[in-house]
Amino acid sequence: MVPRVISSLFLEAGFLYLKGGVCMSYVDVFSDIIAKQLNGELTKEEIMNVVEKPKFEGQGDLAFPCFTLAKTMKVAPHKIASDLAQKLEHPLFEKVVSEGPYVNGFLDQTEVSKEVMKTVLEQGRNFGSHEFGHDERIVIDFSSPNIAKPFSMGHLRSTVIGNAISNIAEKCGYQTVKVNHLGDWGTQFGKLIVAYKLWGNEATVREEPIKELLSLYVKFHEEVKNNSDLDELAREWFKKLEDGDEEALNLWRWFRGESLKEFSKIYELLNVAFDSYHGEAFYNDKMKDTITELKRKNLVTHSEGAEVVELSEFNMPPCLLTKSDGATLYATRDLTAAFYRYDNYKFAKSLYVVGHEQSLHFNQLFSVLKKGEYPWADRLEHVPFGFILKDGKKMSTRQGKVVLLEEVIEEAISTARNNIEEKNPELNDKDDVARMVGVGAIIFHDLKNDRKSNIEFSIEDMLRFEGSTGPYVQYTYARTQSILRKAKLEKISTETGLSDPYSWAVIKAIDTFPKTILKAFHGNDPSQIAKYLIDLCRDFNKYYANEKILIDDEGLEARLALVKSVSIVIEEGLNLLGIEAPKAM
RNA sequence: GUCCCGGUAGCUCAGUAGGAUAGAGCAACAGCCUUCUAAGCUGUCGGUCGCAGGUUCGAAUCCUGCUCGGGACGCCA
Incomplete structure (x- = not known):
């Protein structure tokens, strides 16, 4: 067995027990005493592998199934047991x-409770x-909302998942x-500029920037159905933007600034901060180098006027680097x-x-880097997540079908207040x-x-404060604080x-808990911690309901x-999930 | 058409290196506050784990086929 497996098993075991400077797990002890009785029939490691948690209450804390043993020993499993x-x-x-x-x-x-509490x-x-x-770095690209579009429920997912993954990584020593890879570049700005020049006016945008820019964007997509010239016009304006046209740039800067102001309100409410706001536009002047570099590696071919990297050996469509008009993608x-x-x-x-709808895009991206044989190519990882659906369908900005996050948050806060x-x-x-x-x-x-x-988007579910919810966990925490205050x-x-x-x-x-954090880290899966907290709180609330804590007897301190x-x-x-714990509520 | 997700209780979901009697929450119904915060606790009701095969002592879990839902599939991001 390779060492990595042993060490992961060791950590999985939980129940870390220190005695005489040797760190022993309870699974370890259990497996050890079983191995000694089996006279080499199974090694201790093999036993550790199959030791599990008993399914039902009253069956103890560790279980060893005897099925495999029954085969080799040719004795009925219950007899062996x-x-x-x-x-x-x-x-x-x-x-x-x-x-x-x-x-x-x-x-x-x-004995065990004393050890754990200590x-x-x-x-x-x-x-x-x-x-x-070991203080190595993990870069996490998350939230990344699109400028000139409202911060939707969809962006919430990326924001809270990414923030939690970051906290968990730090908890693991990274x-x-x-x-925040802002979506502040791309053909959408061509569309927006066209729409603004045709139907927008400065005063309205100044008054309610996001709302007005969104409705211009929606109007563009309505109008383009009857007038396909608009698409061509939008492409031209985006090209102007890339070429540094002053009028285009000024509009872009204005839209971007207004959007960032709106976003920062949300980040403040969610208590999320970033180390970098380099969005797509930041890379605008660096893309020539990328294409040069990829050409140096002989990766680039031409196809119908566009420059692409062929990925047929990865069983994928080619990755497009430049459009036939020279604009980047x-x-x-x-x-x-x-x-x-x-x-x-x-x-x-x-x-x-x-979101997982971009899985192909990221696979293509990673494959280009692998094809270029960059040694760090396999360190990149897409962490996909599902959609927030409305009536079973994806919400679409283009059709104006969005639920605004800020409104939802405000509603949650006022419900909490009530x-x-x-x-x-x-x-x-x-x-x-x-x-x-x-917010929690x-x-x-x-x-x-x-x-x-x-x-499926459901405001009722989000505003539910009972059962498996954030407020349930926070309430349990408030209970512990109340008791500790009174205990003085x-x-x-x-x-x-105990x-x-x-x-x-x-x-x-x-x-x-330590094992749960490992699981959450390795799976990029904050839900492990959320589920863990629910279980812990349920167990504690049962204890609270059945045992009186503040009685002055010899068990009080325990x-x-x-x-x-x-x-x-x-x-x-x-805190790992990015949620605050109120001392009272 | 090809590829990627998913189908578990009325609803929302846990549960995978195969293991004992499939679990929560919500909803419904019935209880528990002169006692540490009732945003809590307890009980009842509720399931052919999408369908059909296969592997196995043992399958919600692994394999194959089918089906249903969602998504992606060269000049959007």
Whole structure:
């Protein structure tokens, strides 16, 4: 077995246990004592491979299935399990029993809970952090809205997914470069300039820039149906823009500035910041070099007046670099950006958080770089996500079918505000908390499901604050804070453990946090953390409902240690998703 | 036509290096606040895991075919 597999298994095991300076996992211990009884029938590693979590409550904490053993030993699996279980014992295990073909191990809850809480309280916010990133750089291209178009629900996905992936990467020891690759160049500006010159006027645009520019854009697409000359005109104006025509450039600068002002309001609400706003226009004067470079590598051929890179060996259509009129294309700009980013950041990974409808485009992009044999070509990765659908169909800017993110956020905040007035009118900082909760609801709603699946737009779902939602997690956090305030303890000791079934579920959940972060990182999948938080909160709320915490007895400190541990993990988990945790709500 | 996603409870979705009796939330119904925040907790109802084969001791999970929905497929981004 290769070392990487062993180390990943080791991390997967969870339950890290320190004794005598040797880091042991509970899976490790369990597998070890089984291996010793099997006299070489299976190695410890093979056993670790199949050890799993029992399916049902009351079946213990670790399970070893005996099916494969039954084959080689030619003995019925339940017989093997019961023989084996009788011989297994270890101080960390309260008992080991067989159930059908499984050997189930029960951990000593008092000892393990003490260990877990101690680790969390000592490490605090660093609990769950990893160091394998070694400060290498990951470039993340995300959000990337189009100038002169409204910030739609679709851009929200890229923004919150990219932001969360960035936080998770940092938690794993990487440095991140967050790039907002603004859609501030392209034929759409030709269209917009034409539309503005034909039907627009300055005063209206100044008053409500995004709204007016959008309606001009929509009008262009309506008119072009009856007048195909408009398309040609738009192409000409874009060409002028690329050639540095003053009138075109001035309009472009104006539209871009107004758009950025609007976007920054949204980023402020979402609490997202970028390291670079180099959009497509930034690469305008660098594209000649790209084409020269690709020609130097003999990659460029001519086809129907256009310059392309043939990709038939990758079973893909060719990648177009220039149109027959000489103007560049989307792919040219993305290639240029890839070169620029590698030269400037020497990234270990470069991610593109962009909708899955662009999968072909990115595959072409990566294939061009592979064909050019750039050694870093395989460090680029497309992180696709599904659409936000309206009535089962993709929303289209061209037809004006968009839902504006800012309006949705405002509505979420005011709903949160109403809830506060109703449920907790004495609360301080109502506006601030309402903002955290409203925005948290929207971000969580977007992140809780697999990013690849399409989402049917539903304002009702987004404004739901009960069940598997952001506010549910935030509420659970507020509960922990309320208890800790009332307890008035300066330092919580972890000299005693816990052994009731409700706290045990919480302890086991806390313990899987580091592993959940690994899973989220490797899959570029923030939903792992969202789902984890829901599970943790459910376990904690059950504990809260069934065990009285603030009783002055010998178990008080252990219970408070649990509450404190939970609060640390929830806060950190929410922050990784880009959500704030209110102290009260 | 080719390629890429997806089909699990009425709705929204978890669940894949194959494992025990398929899980949540919402909705519906029934309970729990003189006791740590009821944005919570508990219970009831609810499923031929799209269809058909195959591999296996064992398949929602792996393979093949089919079907349905969405998307992409040279001068848009």
